[in-house]
Amino acid sequence: MKEVDDILQVRNLRTYFRTDNGLVRAVDRISLGVRRGETVGIVGESGCGKSVTALSIMNLVRPPGRIVAGQILYRSGDGSTTDIAKLHPNGRQMRSLRGNNIAMIFQEPMTALTPVYSIGDQIAEGVMLHKKLTRRQARERAIEILGKVGIPSPEKRIDDYPHQFSGGMRQRAMIAMALSCEPEVVIADEPTTALDVTIEAQILRLMKEMQSQLDLSIIMITHDLGVIAEMADRVNVMYTGKIVEHAQTDDIFYNPKHPYTLGLLQSIPTIGDKRRLTPIRGAVPNLLTLPEDVCYFAPRCPYAMEICAQAEPPMYQVGTAHQCKCWLYEGNEVVAV
Amino acid sequence: MFTYILRRTLLMIPTLFLISVIAFAVIDLPPGDYLTSYVAQLEAQGAVVSEEQILALQKRYALDQPAHVRYLNWIWRIVRYGDFGQSWNWNRPVRELLAERLPFTIGVSVTTLVFTYLAAIPIGIYSAVRQYSWADYIFTTAGFLGLAVPNFLLALVLMYVFYRYFGVSIGGMFSPEFRDAAWSMAKFRDLLNHLWVPIIVIGTSGTASLIRTMRGVMLDELGKDYVQTARAKGLSEIVVIVRHAAKVAVNPIISVIGWTLPQIISGEAIVAIVLNLPTTGPLLYQSLLTQDMYLAGSFIFILSALTVIGTLLSDILLAWIDPRIRFDREG
Amino acid sequence: MNTDQSLPTTQTKHSLTIDWEDVKPKSSSQGQLMFRRFRKHKLAVAGLVVLCLFYAVAVFNGFVATSDPAKRNSSYVYAPPTLPRFIDHEGNFHFRPFVYGLKSRIDPDTWERVYEIDHEKRHSLSLFVRGDKYRILGVFESDLHLFGTADGAPLFLLGTDSLGRDMYSRIVAGTSISLTIGLIGVFLSLVLGLLIGGLSGLVGGTTDLVIQRIIEILASIPQIPFWMALSATVPASWSPVQTYFAITIVLSLLSWTRVARVVRGKFLALREADFVMAAYAMGAGNWWVIIRHLIPNFLSYVLVTVTLTIPGMILGETSLSFLGIGLKPPAISWGILLQQAQNMRTIALRPWLLLPGVFVVIAVLAFNFVGDGLRDAADPYTSNRF
């Protein structure tokens, strides 16, 4: 992994939840990097820990969850490096990064906006805080950015409340809010899952436009391989709290190495292809009942071997910028993190 | 918004009608004719009641007519002349007694309501934010106790404690020297000195349940996405809690005035009896004991009507504060 | 697309099946789950234990009491509580708890009777002693008491009242009325609430609107004045049993609205649930759906509501009886016992007369805790996964 131009570096991150029923290792020793201006995808099924990863990077994990180990290194434009994992979640330093340098777009545009404030107020709030603008200037800025994300007549709609917006418009407003302080990194957690396909297409196009205009780095979190194929430059595949494969998007789709990735690809129906699907057997296991130090995919894996139930596989280098956490590649170079 | 208020106000009419029927039932229900008991009472006091007087009274209250006519007569006199009937016991028009006592009832109730909200909202927020902290446990325990201790018992205990350990008698609304004095700054100060006891006593159970509601709603709101959005903007925790979560959580709390208010007026009645306050409660109590039914029925009617109006006001307030409701109910 | 890619096969045989998580054939119904969740709520369990104790006392009050609650002792008027002790005034430890006797004299200044502990007379306590006769549930006659003085000397654990009656025995006797009035009242509320709420939810339309309005109106009436007014209309000539039922009806007249509201709300929510839709799609009629799906599903919520309604009724009865417009002596309830504590002077001199209030508070607290625990336990689909 070339680290020099990474704007964001996650190393060996662990985020655990201490629940009444036991310890949930929601994010377990994951490492990933994001370069300036690129889109990194995180793909996986529900409960695989992709949203917790996003919240960890924002240092927004709430009790009973906690970042227990690892580093989240943010390298800002002036060259200084901050370890987000070390910062106090509510401390001044963390807050000055949030929204200002790293912003987040949430899944449900309906519930992610405070219902009792107008859209404009909610955008202006962050701008006033980070850019030290007056109320009037912040309002100007909010109108400008709303126009940019394609809200028609933003000077009128700015005083509307969230419930007066349609789903797609709300997600545009969310994006406007995320971009209002010109952040360098945007984390998008399932930004289109709650939307209809036609609106999804609009939102994805908007995100691409914004990325090229503002030179954004985007972390795209989704369960939809279609969205990944369209948006991401590189992809991390997550399963039960771990990254099992990382590669260029092209390699993930044309040269998948991990049985889980392959299984996912064979599970999705494609228009124009009526051949029988090849699903992965079984279901995603409950993180509470998992034994430690094994391959969690083994029970569902058609390639499972004796060793899979005995030890956890390391991350192997399986090609150029292509890593895979699977015993099938034993003998390849092990990636150190 | 206007349609909404109009609709709610119109809906109040059947409510008031039903309440008036209940109140009239209270007047009409006791066995025997109150005229008879009134006459008996007067005669017991040594007064001579002439046949004409009795006939006049009978006519005035339509006592020889069937129940619905008597009801209509009663309600008509209230609407037309503001005549709530005569208190046999005090031998005065009920209206005068109401005018004397009602301002105190309203004053104590409203102050208690304000106190309840002022105390419950911050405590509820704090309990929710610091869930499972020792302070939360203390407030929760205190809350449960507040719900479990009957108002009158709390009043008795307070009276006992103050009498026993401070040698102070805390009943009444004024010190003896101000009781019949004209309003002055000193009298007002004296009032404030007395007022806090009933407010605390009446307000406890309301505050307790309100804290629990506020805590619950606040916990719900804190778990919602928009709170995370606000944090993701880089807002400080206090801003996130107060400006975002609490602002949303307060709305359902305002909407429960509808059942906090009856609770307070209810509590006020009984506490006033124990603490001997010059409000409607003791008068209602006495009128019930002596079967002074016009007074009792009118009090029930007025107290319930006040509650209904209070609830309506709180609903309008809520619609005015919350944009979702405001727009939803626009049409 | 490109579904023909496959992974390299190694020499190892790939047929290993590992089954960590097949559902094991251990079944637990919602009821069992609810019970398990309830058990986690420590205060609720404590509350339940207290309530069980209280109701046991309510049934066996004659046995638990130390004397006949109506028995007057003219020489022990307003006697203070005498608590059992193990250590006597000389500091000797006694294995068996005992009480000292009381000496009384008249204060020459105030003409009040004043009591002093008589160290000469020591009465040890023992279990299962014979004493005043009583009946259990009005049928079984007995004179066996749980405990008492071994020598039959009068025992006033919690003092006596103005007629020298034992407060402890009276509080125990009051348990029956104070705790059952809530139960019967709540039963009436439940019947009314289920019928009216169910009707409202099921029929909908205008019926629903009218019922909703009526509920709103009743909920806006301040309870205590309303209760006061209605109980005042109960004729004084009625027998204690008649009054008891009249008060119960008065109490439930306002309380059923709460049950009705919960029932209606759940009815409406469940009616839209997919599993109800599925039942209709199979050909089920309304009754089938109500009996097999709706009732089992909202029963737990009704239980919660009912549990939380009882304390209000207990408090209501206590308040009314305290004011003298609820139950009347010779009936014994906690509220009636508290009547004597109305007067400031009496309380200051004889604070033990407030003790029945403590029991009211404990009972109400216990109900609230149990209701709270039930509410937490009633919600299915929480904390199952993760």
Add this chain to the structure above:
Amino acid sequence: MTSKLLEICGLKKYFPIRRGLLRRPAGYIRAVDDVSFFVRQGETLGVVGESGCGKTTMARCVLRLIEPTEGSISYWNRAGEQIILNRLNRQELKETRRDIQIVFQDPFSSLDPRMSVFDIISEPLRLHRIGDHRAQAERVAELLELVGLKAYHMDLYPHEFSGGQRQRIGIARALALNPRLVVCDEPVSALDVSVQAQVINLLRDLQEQMGLTYMFIAHDLSVVEHISDRVMVMYLGKVVEIASSEALYLTPKHPYTEALLMAVPIPDPRRKVKRLPLEGAVPDPSNPPGGCSFHTRCPYSTKVCRTSEPVLMELEGEPDRFVACHHASEITLTGWAERLSRG
């Protein structure tokens, strides 16, 4: 060509919006607005459209879970007689319901949490008084095996299963009475990708084994296209196009169908094509635009689209293809093949 099993004519379902002082209906949400189509014996008819297009309401009308405002629903029973479903009385309806079943979207709310799996799957048997307890237990075991679960699962409760397993239980319940038509209302949209494929395969296998007819509703075009023989596209309570699934994606005839196809993200990074996302959002169904309801978003709309409403018509020369567009024969739309070839 096989015979019709179900035919819907002029189906309408309006929900009143109550406003103002007296809560009088101030307008109507036209959830389903004059929909006509048929389903053939043994086929899968896919129904696709964005949220709020009326597909679920339409399905519930077909099952008579809600009463349609207008229109007729005909069903041909095993004896080949035509039955008008929405004119049946309660008893007749109960009989017919044995033939038509439904699978729901949400595997959590579709199973009664207080019933055991046995109770859930045997409920239709008990309702129709089929067999004694033992026979029912045997049948439940058989059904569980059929949907890929184990017989001993019948003693468990729904909360002990994963989403996919629950959906299998829902399917087993729907099959208990040997239905002929199963309405699948978004049966896989709540499931994870890997489990979704299992359920799709299961539904296909069951169809083959039992000769079932499906009405398969989903918002995911690729899922619908995968499982269906014919696809019906709905927009704002109306049918805009019905075609065989091949024809639909190769040569869509309605601009909305094209737009839907164009919007679907393809899971293939090398086929990044120029997408023309549809502008704007679905209009308010209580106040649909006049003329063709799609004209506000349609890139091909002309004057006639704004003024007159197009009728769903069978295309000339293409039997079995219905389109509701004034310009269906004039404009050429970029189909899937073209979208891919541009890559």
